[in-house]
Amino acid sequence: MKKKITILPGDGIGKEVTESGKKVLEQIADCFGHDFIFDEALIGHEAIEATGNPLPDETLTKLKNCDAILFGAVGHPKYDNDPSAKIRPEQGLLKMRKELGLYANLRPIKLFDELLEASSIKPEILKGADILFFRELTGDVYFGERGRKDNNDTAYDTMIYSRYEVERIAHKAFKAAQTRSKKLTSVDKANVLESSRLWREVVQEVAKQYPDVKVEHMFVDAAAMKLIQNPKSFDVVVTGNLFGDILTDEASQIAGSMGMLASASVGDTVGLYEPIHGSAHDITGKGIANPLASILSAALLLDISFGLKEEADTVIKAVEQTLKEGYRTRDIADAKTPHEKVLGTEVMGNVVCNQIRMLV
Numbered sequence: 001m002k003k004k005i006t007i008l009p010g011d012g013i014g015k016e017v018t019e020s021g022k023k024v025l026e027q028i029a030d031c032f033g034h035d036f037i038f039d040e041a042l043i044g045h046e047a048i049e050a051t052g053n054p055l056p057d058e059t060l061t062k063l064k065n066c067d068a069i070l071f072g073a074v075g076h077p078k079y080d081n082d083p084s085a086k087i088r089p090e091q092g093l094l095k096m097r098k099e100l101g102l103y104a105n106l107r108p109i110k111l112f113d114e115l116l117e118a119s120s121i122k123p124e125i126l127k128g129a130d131i132l133f134f135r136e137l138t139g140d141v142y143f144g145e146r147g148r149k150d151n152n153d154t155a156y157d158t159m160i161y162s163r164y165e166v167e168r169i170a171h172k173a174f175k176a177a178q179t180r181s182k183k184l185t186s187v188d189k190a191n192v193l194e195s196s197r198l199w200r201e202v203v204q205e206v207a208k209q210y211p212d213v214k215v216e217h218m219f220v221d222a223a224a225m226k227l228i229q230n231p232k233s234f235d236v237v238v239t240g241n242l243f244g245d246i247l248t249d250e251a252s253q254i255a256g257s258m259g260m261l262a263s264a265s266v267g268d269t270v271g272l273y274e275p276i277h278g279s280a281h282d283i284t285g286k287g288i289a290n291p292l293a294s295i296l297s298a299a300l301l302l303d304i305s306f307g308l309k310e311e312a313d314t315v316i317k318a319v320e321q322t323l324k325e326g327y328r329t330r331d332i333a334d335a336k337t338p339h340e341k342v343l344g345t346e347v348m349g350n351v352v353c354n355q356i357r358m359l360v
Ligand code: NAD
Pocket: 013, 017, 072, 073, 074, 075, 076, 077, 080, 090, 093, 258, 259, 260, 274, 275, 276, 277, 278, 279, 280, 281, 282, 283, 288, 289, 290, 291, 293, 331
């Protein structure tokens, strides 16, 4: 299969982990006889430094003309500590999602058995947890009207959803629920917010077309609690942009680390694959970031954008085998694993590539 893949390393550890994600795609191409053509483009702080724009036109053109995108992360401490900065790395990511119509962000929370001891949650509560989040990605308070008034003393961001935006993400989530345990949890704050009341109304309406799926509505505060209390009680979850952002960082603890969570952003056009984590200034440049979220994002790319199921499964099996043999990055290391070997980013990526070669 011949495909064009654009790599967007971005900033901080985004660059470090994406190297491993790319290496895994090259390894898969090599082992299965595919022709993946890679191209790179600028985004985020790096793009601002080079062009003044966090998503240069040249990048957008490349993205619109490729078959899939592997993205790292954006962000820089310079902006995090300067609320007055008008041009910011994160704007590049948000504009990319909007321009490419990527309204559905799938965030699988899959706990590898080997990492049961890596989490701060008790193993008996965690074992068997497997959740698929559908985070709406191009609406909500992220894209509502915003501004300042009262001589700059009042600021506002508007939480806004339209019927069609809720409908299309709900359909995707219901369809996924039909292929899993036929249970869907819709998370909102309908006891307070009007946009959430529309959300709940639309999900109830869409539910009529999926009578085989059991729907449960949950307020976001309760959902945040229940995710940790009983993660196994969730299967497919559908929620808005902001709630989905927060709940999935929380849910990363079910999988052991932020460094384990991959995601797929899909919608009208090309698919974008990215770890859920950010540029992690605290560990940037140390070579210790966990590359597995990027590698598992590459697996989602192979599966969803290219329909290469066997190749995607091979990547997942290679990760599993890597963990089974005791290889860990620092974030998922725990004193209880026998023969544990704590590796840096690059070597961990190489070990996964070796495992792929042994599996094929
Ligand atoms: P973060 O996700 O970058 O880091 C949170 C914590 O998780 C940190 O302690 C970090 O060291 C750890 N962590 C994250 N990924 C890891 C990995 N692969 N391996 C090991 N440990 C990992 O979130 P933050 O610190 O709140 O944000 C830092 C910057 O990243 C900010 O500028 C923020 O805007 C940006 N950000 C970008 C994205 C994105 O590009 N998708 C996502 C989140 C945050």
